Every structure is written in structure tokens, then in C-alpha cells.
Amino acid sequence: MEQKLSSAAKTFTPSPIQELSHLAQRSNAINLAEGFPDFPAPSHLKNAAISAINSDFNQYRHVQGICDHLANIMKEMHGLDFDPRTDMAICCGQTEAFAAAVFAIIDQGDEVVLFDPSYETYEGCIRMAGGIPVYVALEPPHWTLDPERFINSLTARTKAVILNRLTNMKWHSPHNPTGKVFTKDELETIAGACRRRDCIAITDEVYEHITYDNMKHISLASLPGMQERTIITSSLSKTFSVTGWRVGWAIAPAFFASAIRNIHVKITDSAPAPFQEAALTALRSPPEYFEKLRREYESKRDYIVQMIEGIGFQIKFKPRGAFFLFAELPENYLLSDVEYVKELIKQAGVVAVPGCGFFHTTLSTEKLSQVGCRYQKRYVRFAFCKSSATLAAAAQKLAELSDAMGCDIGGKNA
Structure with missing residues (x-):
């Protein structure tokens, strides 16, 4: 019955980000892939929703x-x-x-x-x-x-x-x-x-x-x-x-x-x-709510930058907004972004998103010679909209993995 599908339906495949999040759930891995917080929503909002339901706004x-x-x-x-x-x-x-x-x-x-x-x-x-x-x-x-x-x-x-x-x-x-x-x-x-x-x-x-x-x-x-x-x-x-x-x-x-x-x-x-x-x-x-939100996320941003730099990633600049870090694999990594993410899940129990899924174009030959033809397979996205406990657990797993490998994953000396 597949032939009964519309041309639009045949065009789309499952989202890699959602697939990785489902994998994280199945394997009990730490999810740094999908951009949703793993900490509670503000109490005053939850109470307002409960009150609305009880008041029959349904x-x-x-x-x-x-x-x-x-x-x-x-x-x-x-x-x-x-x-x-x-x-x-x-x-x-x-x-x-x-x-x-x-x-x-x-x-x-x-x-x-x-x-x-x-x-x-x-x-x-x-x-x-x-x-x-x-x-x-x-x-x-x-x-x-x-x-x-x-x-x-x-x-x-x-x-x-x-x-x-x-x-x-x-x-x-x-x-x-x-x-x-x-x-x-x-x-x-x-x-x-x-x-x-x-x-x-x-x-x-x-x-x-x-x-x-x-x-x-x-x-x-x-x-x-x-x-x-x-x-x-x-x-x-x-x-x-x-x-x-x-x-x-x-x-x-x-x-x-x-x-x-x-x-x-x-x-x-x-x-x-x-x-x-x-x-x-x-x-x-x-206004105090929004300022507190900004300060807390800025602290998480600084924490994950330090964490990812600590395992050898190249951070050319810090994100100025949102809660994702788009980090470049170390120069000595032999693995692509997809291969790295697979190893990360398998060996460390941490899920991130390979950056290649965000790219759709190819730079000119001249530009590629300047930046390296594999640049589109050299980035990994980490979500840091997670609790301090989650980020600390991820940091520990990544550090243990680096120690166990003798160097960073996929490095020439691994």
C-alpha cells in the first residue's frame, strides 16, 4: 500500500533529532540532542494550567x-x-x-x-x-x-x-x-x-x-x-x-x-x-523572571563550552543566544560527525546531533580548499537546556571515555 502515499509523504523521513532522542530514551542515555529542558517548568505556570483545567477551560x-x-x-x-x-x-x-x-x-x-x-x-x-x-x-x-x-x-x-x-x-x-x-x-x-x-x-x-x-x-x-x-x-x-x-x-x-x-x-x-x-x-x-532565566542559561552555556573544550573540541566562538553549542571536532579526529555521535552513544551513553543534517549546500571549490572539504561533517550540536545534574553527569561520562581511549575518540593515537 506504500504506493498510495502522497508525493509529499514519500519525501519526508523521520527527523534525525527526534530519532536520536528516541534512542536516548530506549538506551537510557543522556540526551543532549533535542532542545527541551529536563528540569521542571515554573511552578506558577503549572498551577495556572491546573487551575484552568479545574475551571473547565477544556x-x-x-x-x-x-x-x-x-x-x-x-x-x-x-x-x-x-x-x-x-x-x-x-x-x-x-x-x-x-x-x-x-x-x-x-x-x-x-x-x-x-x-x-x-x-x-x-x-x-x-x-x-x-x-x-x-x-x-x-x-x-x-x-x-x-x-x-x-x-x-x-x-x-x-x-x-x-x-x-x-x-x-x-x-x-x-x-x-x-x-x-x-x-x-x-x-x-x-x-x-x-x-x-x-x-x-x-x-x-x-x-x-x-x-x-x-x-x-x-x-x-x-x-x-x-x-x-x-x-x-x-x-x-x-x-x-x-x-x-x-x-x-x-x-x-x-x-x-x-x-x-x-x-x-x-x-x-x-x-x-x-x-x-x-x-x-x-x-x-x-522582569526578574527573564533576567534569572538569562543568567542561568548563560551559566550553562559557559559550563558546556568548558566541558566540550576539555575533550578536545574546537570552539571558535561561544553561542550568543539559544541553548545549543555547535562545536567542531578536533583536527586529529578521524571520525565524521555521524561516526562520532554513534561512538558517543555506544561508549559513553550520551546523545548529541551530527551537524551534517543542518547543511544543504556546498561551497565553491576555492572556499572548500580554504576550509577543508569535510567541514560539513565536522560539527556536532550539543543542547545545554538541561539540569546541572544532567550536564555534570554528561561531563563525567565524556571525561571517562577520553581517559579510557587514551586520547580523544577517533584521534590518530587512539
Whole structure:
């Protein structure tokens, strides 16, 4: 009966990240693969959800109060005016908000520009909508954007550009999964191209409150001429450690937001009602909550950088936001990223993600000669949104493995 599957269904395979997470569960391994916290969600949020369930907020529901709070937040953080009645769409997590945004604007044959390496979900949504992903390779080791390469990637068929969460300290923007920060010139190149080509920007801003080194989040929509052509997507998941609640949103000009809402209703009808009620409690959290969150994640970031450097990985720069470390294998490693991850699971009981799954393009021969033709198989992503106990246990296992091998895994002297 396989022939009965649609062409879209035949295109997709299981997510490597989710497969590795399932492997971690089956083998009782430490999961540094998938980006979900293994520590409790804030008590005040859980109590709010329980109260909502007990108050029978258990049917289809749209909580307008979420939109009111989001409008206030956008005004306070970015100076942007959005109408909470028309410019918001509450969805089942950022993933659905992003997918609905893509379905709302992309037609068969439309091209969508992404930066490579790139988060895997984006391409799937674009292809399901009939769009064509066009990847612009960032150059290692600092993942630099070549303005000419980016401009040349835009054609008469380009409809949209996809960007990760943006943060600001002299206009910087961390990129997922590398932790690279876009310079002011790079961001202005992207925004300027969108304006000249009349392209739409879709931003993924789920890590807006998880930034480091005194950097402050800023939305691309706040750049001149960008609010009218930007769809912002975000959620509760990362900021409030509730990745399973599936409450997210899209914020955009009314004609975009209306289309996204209509698509959302046709697919899922409504986000979980009691968690929408709890979202009101989350969005009312005091500034101290967000500062504490930032400090704790920055400490975890510094810990895992030290841990991974301690087993020989090359850390060219620290991530400036989110909770992933994209680390390069040591020069003397003979194993590829996939081979290393397999050995890591087998010998240490720790699961990470091979970086090759985030790459989709090949640099020119000239560039490859400069950086090494195997660079796309030289990176491993580690998630550090884990408890201190989990990170300490992982550090111990990795250290023991290095000692047992006589040197780092896959090294020439192993």
C-alpha cells in the first residue's frame, strides 16, 4: 500500500533529532540532542494550567488576552504598534505558526531563501507548500554572510527570506544552529534586499529572552520599512520550559495574520485551551523572571563550552543566544560527525546531533580548499537546556571515555 502515499509523504523521513532522542530514551542515555529542558517548568505556570483545567477551560477556545499582552510586549520591547484584534494568530506552538505562515504566502514554484546551515523544519514546510528552498551558504569557521552571494540568490521568483531570532548589541543576530552573530552590515543587507525585491521575511524568535553577554533582543520588524513585510513567529516553549504545551503565535500585518488564523483553524482549530489560560500568567511574568532565566542559561552555556573544550573540541566562538553549542571536532579526529555521535552513544551513553543534517549546500571549490572539504561533517550540536545534574553527569561520562581511549575518540593515537 506504500504506493498510495502522497508525493509529499514519500519525501519526508523521520527527523534525525527526534530519532536520536528516541534512542536516548530506549538506551537510557543522556540526551543532549533535542532542545527541551529536563528540569521542571515554573511552578506558577503549572498551577495556572491546573487551575484552568479545574475551571473547565477544556473546550475549543481563543484567548484574546494573549493577543493583548503580546501587543503590549511588542510596543514595550520594540516600539512596534500591532492591533491585538487583527494582527495576531494563536497557534499550536511556533512550529505550526511558522508552517501556517509559509502556507499563507507561498505558492507552487515560489523560492524561499534560507541561510545554511539551517534548522531542518523550515525546508519541510516550504516543500509542503510547493515552494523551492534556496540556501545561501555561510562561510566557516565564523559563518560569515557573503553579501554578493546573498543578493545573487534572489530572483524574480523569490517570495520570502527566513531568519532566526534576532538580538541586538550594535545590531547583532545569533544564528541557529551555529551561534554565529550577524553584523549590522549583514542585517542591513538582508533588510535592504527584502525592501528592494518586495520580499516577505518570516522570523523565528523563540529564543528572544535567552541571550548572553549583555545582548538584547530586537525584532527584524523594527528595522525601517520591515514591519509591513515581516511575519514574526514565537512561542512559550523555550522561555517558560513548556515545549509540550504547544502554545505559539504569529504577529504580522492584518492581511497576513488573518490568512494564518484561517489556516490554523482548518488544521487544528485551536491551541490547547487550559495552556492558553496559563499563557496569560506566563506573559505577565515580572522582569526578574527573564533576567534569572538569562543568567542561568548563560551559566550553562559557559559550563558546556568548558566541558566540550576539555575533550578536545574546537570552539571558535561561544553561542550568543539559544541553548545549543555547535562545536567542531578536533583536527586529529578521524571520525565524521555521524561516526562520532554513534561512538558517543555506544561508549559513553550520551546523545548529541551530527551537524551534517543542518547543511544543504556546498561551497565553491576555492572556499572548500580554504576550509577543508569535510567541514560539513565536522560539527556536532550539543543542547545545554538541561539540569546541572544532567550536564555534570554528561561531563563525567565524556571525561571517562577520553581517559579510557587514551586520547580523544577517533584521534590518530587512539
